Amino acid sequence: MSEPLVRTRDLTKVFYEESRGEVRAVDGVDLICNGGEILGLLGANGAGKTTTLRMLSTILRPTSGEAWIVGHEVRNAPEQVRENLGFYSASTALYPKITARETLRFFCRVNRYPRGKVEDRVEELIESFGIRDFADSRVEKLSSGMKQKVSIARTVAHDPPVLIFDEPTVALDVLNAIELRRIIERLRDRGKAILFSTHIMSEAEQLCDRIAIIHHGRILAVGTLQELRDTTGHHYLEEIFVHFARTREPSEAQGEAERPGETGP
């Protein structure tokens, strides 16, 4: 089998917080995501989803471990990594003073999209994401639904093979969330490797081809929904999640208790 588009090995990030001291936000995460696949990262708030995805997108440097995007290691080749991925999150914003068209043009250019093809690409994006009507309005004047379209369009502006969606539906109303999921499925069908983090069980159930359950910075289980059902004997993802979280909780707590004071390698 060919090299997966996304792979991590023992990925770890240690933070320091005033109140809690040393925190292993992500602790030895191993993941694989192939082209044409949506891998769901399912976990409660603070489970380490965002930190994992931030390391993959080179915003944060891993404390230890490795991660590859299309064969480029995040620490050694961050620019090549970023050329090959698009990052979308509920908190990533757009520039208010420029128009939708200018936004897309800007992101093509900062992502080194081939120079002569930028204008064609912008037109293509405007067409395929239904931006035509407000392409020349300033972003600050757009409705949240319109902004969402521009945001996704700018995420895929440079046509990267890997896409990361970090809790993208968190601030959206139902209709916009459904629309977004439909777009993500379409992108999957075009062969993109998609990492999708969420804490909403139903969303993971409906959208993801495989689901990784992350808890206290660790991956507890990875598999298709069916595989997870078979392993646990539970039908609903919620029950499955609780099953894993419960079984790993005591040892987790113990593990945490032993760790303070230890410095990352």
Added chain:
Amino acid sequence: MRLTVPIRAVFWLEIQSLLRDPRTLLISVVLPIVLIPAILIAGNWVEERETRAAEALTFRLAVEGERADLARSLLNTQAPNSGESLDSRFQLVSVEDPWEALASGRIDVILEGMDAEGWRQGVRDGSIEPGATDPPPELEGAPRMRLHFHSNRTASREGAQALRTRLLDTREARRDSILLAAGLPAPPENILVVEAVNVAGPEAMEGALLGRFLTLILLGLMALGGSALATDTLAGEKERGTLNTLLTAAARRQEIISGKLLAIMAVAFGIALVQVLNLWFFLGLGIVDIGGAFAVRVPTEAALLLLVLYLPAVALVSGILLLTSAYARSYKEAQLYLTPVLLGLIIPSLAPLLPGISLQSAIILIPIANLGVAVRDVMMGDVQPGWILGAWIVTALAAAWVTRRSVLALEDENLILGERSVEEHTGGEGLFRRRVVVWILVLWAVKILVNFNLPFTDIRLVSLVSVGLLFTLFPLAAILRFRLPVREALALRMPHPGVWIGVLLGVPAGILTVLGVFQLVDTVIPVPTEMLESLGQALMPEEIPLWHLLIVIALVPGIAEELTFRGVILHGLRRRLTPVALALVVGIIFGMFHFSLFRIPTTAVLGVILTAVTLLTGSIFPAMVWHVLNNALAVLAGRDALPGVDSQWFAEGVGWEWSLAGVGLLLVSFAIIWRFRTPYPDVGPPGPPGGAMSRT
């Protein structure tokens, strides 16, 4: 630097956003454009208005006293220079009680004419205070004119002043004509004529005035205009969440920061350009008439020179603003930081206001302040190319440094996300690696302070405190502060036993080599023999027992200095440099702690040898033993306690053949150590640095 597509994209994004935001547009563009013309025009208007007001003023004047007749006749005399009659400005009024009228403001001045006798009477009864202008005895009988006015009122003050000047002129003219009529008994060459002539001319004077304030105004405007953009660009982006978006784009962080820096620089440069153009327009070409009060002229060459002078200031201000924004986590925080930063920028631009300040002073070393003084000189028409170039270079270097720092700021994850690494909080190895250079500098400063301020001179105490104590406390402090693992930080490992053969062989070889180096130094900078003898006497006074010397000069420094230099300092620097560079650098640092010009090279060579041994064996012990033996041999030789060794060697050198033999033996010793080497772990910069650190 190449202007890549991402750099240009970021640059245009910033400029577009600036131009589309009314607030930033107002502060960064409109205000700077209108300010200087506004100041010029307003200044002119105020000045003209004051002149007109002063001209329009009439002074109500009452004449009093027993010689009122003389006073009136003086007033009616035509002014000797202008031929102007007093009547046009002075309105003679008659009031019943002039003193009351002056007090209540109905009149402005009273001219009181007095006889000499009346005056003397007044002095006697105390109604007149004798003034400083008492006439010489020959003029005892002269009548007096007293001017009474009220200094709180403009008309009264100005009127009295004008009247006084007028009367003095009249008196002088009258006296001259009397003298002439009498056949001028005094030869004219004995008469002194005092005249003040301002050679600076009005242009230089107003040029100096404008030049003094120009940098202040310009810096203020640049800082204000640039800060509007700078706050928005990094701190604002952090707050809005667009920075995360931008940082996941393929552009290098250096490209992002360069684009932003260029945008701020464009604004700051635009502001400087507009100001200089304003001066050139209004004061150089006189295209727009702002009234005639400004005598200063700014010719085209001066305008161009000003622009060039302000270039490094533009870069420096922009870099500082961007750096400030990078350090702030939010818009609000950035604004908080900007106030002191703006003040910090303004203060040096006050330099040209200092009385008598010249570019040919230490001021040339202060960025911005030096440009301020240079600009004042240019505005005064006083251009000294060499000094101005010097000022330019100093500020340009500061700008280059700040620019570099702000480029690095975006590569620091703590600054981007406001999150702190574990090391930053708990100390740790990594933090020590980052701080070690500062720690070395501090140690060096402390060593200087201790060395030159010890209250005692006994070599034993001096050595115990300034070497033993200092170089033991330093590693201890570093270990405690950064929670360093003691064994690793001090390289407390046992080397291969074979290494000791190399060490025993190496010690005398090292001494011969160092003596050779000393000879080499001696040929370049001859070291006076007396100096060496006095140093020998200072280090090894006759009255101190040999075993004391062996302890304080050999044992204590050998152990303590190794703990510091081959211990924590080597440990802290080990990841920054390759092994060869490490040996050289740590050796030279060791040398720099021996504050004597001719001891630095020799101790540095010893330092290089000891560092090399530590790197090869991974252990501090061989270097310690080597160091102790080396110093012990020197002490013994200095006391003539070594059979077959002449203490004069240390003063006169051993001759080239011995030194070469020493070098040869040293190589053999190192070959042995190499044979049994167990290298210092984890040395050298880590592999290819993280791509985020890659630079063009």
